[in-house]
Structures are given as C-alpha cells and as structure tokens.
Amino acid sequence: MQQPLWGIDLGGTKIEGAIIPSLDNPDPVVRIRVNTESDLGYQHILKQIAVLVEEMKNKSGNSPLTIGIGTPGALEPSTGLMKNCNSTALIGKPFKRDIEALFQIPVTLANDANCFALAENHWGVVKQQFPQARVVFGIIMGTGVGGGIVIDGKVWNGHHGIGGEWGHNFLDESGGKCYCGRTGCVETIISGPALEKYYQEQNGSKLKLHDIYIAAQSGKDTTALQTMDRLCHFFGKAVSVVTNILDPDVIVVGGGVGNIDLIYQKGVKSLQQFIFNPIVTVPVLKPAMGDSAGVFGAAALVA
Numbered sequence: 163m164q165q166p167l168w169g170i171d172l173g174g175t176k177i178e179g180a181i182i183p184s185l186d187n188p189d190p191v192v193r194i195r196v197n198t199e200s201d202l203g204y205q206h207i208l209k210q211i212a213v214l215v216e217e218m219k220n221k222s223g224n225s226p227l228t229i230g231i232g233t234p235g236a237l238e239p240s241t242g243l244m245k246n247c248n249s250t251a252l253i254g255k256p257f258k259r260d261i262e263a264l265f266q267i268p269v270t271l272a273n274d275a276n277c278f279a280l281a282e283n284h285w286g287v288v289k290q291q292f293p294q295a296r297v298v299f300g301i302i303m304g305t306g307v308g309g310g311i312v313i314d315g316k317v318w319n320g321h322h323g324i325g326g327e328w329g330h331n332f333l334d335e336s337g338g339k340c341y342c343g344r345t346g347c348v349e350t351i352i353s354g355p356a357l358e359k360y361y362q363e364q365n366g367s368k369l370k371l372h373d374i375y376i377a378a379q380s381g382k383d384t385t386a387l388q389t390m391d392r393l394c395h396f397f398g399k400a401v402s403v404v405t406n407i408l409d410p411d412v413i414v415v416g417g418g419v420g421n422i423d424l425i426y427q428k429g430v431k432s433l434q435q436f437i438f439n440p441i442v443t444v445p446v447l448k449p450a451m452g453d454s455a456g457v458f459g460a461a462a463l464v465a
C-alpha cells in the first residue's frame with residue numbers, strides 16, 4: 163500500500179499538519195493546527211511540533227515513515243543549520259537534525275516559497291491549466307519576496323539551498339537598504355511594505371497597499387498611480403532576470419501583492435520590455451491553492 167504523505171507547515175504564528183493520501187488524492191485525512199508561540203524560543207517550537215505530530219498520529223491511527231516540512235528560510239547544506247529565516251528563533255539551529263532525532267525518521271525540508279510552488283504544480287493552477295508544464299517558477303510577493311523552482315515535479319534547491327531566491331537579487335538603488343545588508347534588493351521595491359513606504363514618502367500619508375490600489379483605480383490619486391506603475395515596471399524588470407535564465411513554462415504569483423490584477427496586465431507588458439525575446443508567452447498566473455499551499459506543498463515534498 164502507498165504511504166500517505168505527511169506534511170507540516172511551520173509558520174510564524176501557526177504550525178499546520180496534514181496527512182494526504184497521495185498525489186492523485188489530495189483530500190486530507192487529517193488536518194490540524196497548533197500555535198507556534200515562537201516568542202517562547204526554539205525548544206518550544208520543537209515541542210509544539212511534537213504535540214502536533216502526536217495528535218496527527220492519534221487521529222489517523224498511523225505513524226509516519228517520513229515527513230515533509232515547510233519552513234521560513236532555508237537549510238545551509240554544508241552545515242545543516244538554518245539561515246535566512248524571518249522566524250529568527252530558527253536561525254543557526256540544526257532544525258532538520260533535531261526533528262529527525264525527535265521522531266527517529268528522515269524528514270525533508272523546504273522553504274515556504276518552494277512548498278507554494280510545489281503545491282500549485284501538483285494540485286493548483288498549474289495542474290489545472292498547464293499539466294504539461296515541466297519548469298514552474300513560484301513567486302511569493304507579500305511582506306517579503308521569495309521564490310521557488312519546481313522541475314519535473316521536484317523542488318530545485320540548488321547548491322546552497324537558495325535556488326529561486328530572487329527576492330534579494332539587485333533591482334534598483336532607489337529601494338534603499340535591505341534587512342539582508344545589501345541595497346536595492348527586489349524586496350525593497352516590490353514587497354507590500356516597500357510599496358507602502360514609497361507611497362508615504364511621495365505624499366506623506368500612510369495607506370495599506372490594497373487601499374493604494376483602490377485609490378489608483380479612481381484615477382485621481384496620482385501618487386497611487388505612480389506606486390502602481392512602480393510595481394508593474396519593476397515586477398517586469400525583476401521577473402525578466404529570472405526568465406532569461408530559467409525560461410519557465412509557467413510563473414505563479416502568490417502573496418498579498420499578487421492579488422493586484424495590474425501585475426497580470428501592465429506587469430506582464432513590462433516583462434515584455436526586459437525579456438530577451440520578441441514576445442512573452444509564458445503564462446503568469448494567480449494561484450489556486452490559497453492558504454492550503456503551505457501544508458500541501460510540505461506533504462508533496464515526500465511524494
């Protein structure tokens with residue numbers, strides 16, 4: 163009998179677990195959440211994961227042979243330590259080793275953008291609209307900007323475990339300092355907070371990105387229009403760099419900024435300007451999995 167897929171999505175506030183029968187049958191037999199309570203520290207996070215897995219065992223009457231885990235940040239392959247995590251309790255910790263010691267089974271880790279790309283590939287918009295796609299680039303544009311590459315149904319992690327991390331590619335000096343220590347990263351220009359900051363710098367008032375988008379649609383708020391133009395211009399410019407190297411079959415855009423429809427029109431037009439090809443035919447799509455992408459993608463890691 164085929165082993166069901168156990169997945170855990172470790173988020174900043176919640177840890178979600180799901181047991182999915184198989185790639186062909188994604189209807190979860192168990193799906194539960196516990197609070198991360200990450201402010202209580204690394205050992206507490208491990209304890210919460212143990213609580214979650216215990217409950218998954220009880221509810222399913224089974225034990226896992228392996229688990230896929232989606233994490234913020236990535237594992238450095240040479241040291242086995244976590245890095246680039248926005249959940250700072252994990253940074254520098256041997257998370258994979260600790261989890262494997264805890265459950266006495268092998269686990270597979272991937273960052274949340276990789277899990278997003280994987281879930282959309284296997285069950286989401288890629289599966290629904292472009293099932294023949296071999297190379298998928300999943301973008302997360304929200305508070306931060308990240309990405310994941312899926313090739314033939316598998317995550318491409320890369321030599322340093324940073325495959326797909328385009329959010330810290332250099333984009334433009336005008337983005338200013340990034341938390342990562344560099345200047346002008348993609349994230350400093352087209353993340354939600356970066357666009358809100360840009361709007362505030364131009365006209366002094368503070369608006370949420372969604373409200374800036376609404377204001378731009380009215381046509382009267384020129385700063386809002388400028389902010390949306392900035393998003394679309396730089397979206398195309400940033401994605402063109404990835405496209406010229408990877409030339410994916412499909413691009414899926416998740417995260418809060420991905421809800422802005424202009425990206426799929428003006429943003430794609432901008433991509434056309436910067437890509438090394440006379441036309442853009444790569445589909446740039448909205449995701450279909452919603453909040454489920456994290457835990458489903460984590461489960462797909464062990465398929």
Ligand SMILES: [Zn+2]
Nearest residue numbers: 330340342347
């Ligand atoms: Zn950066």
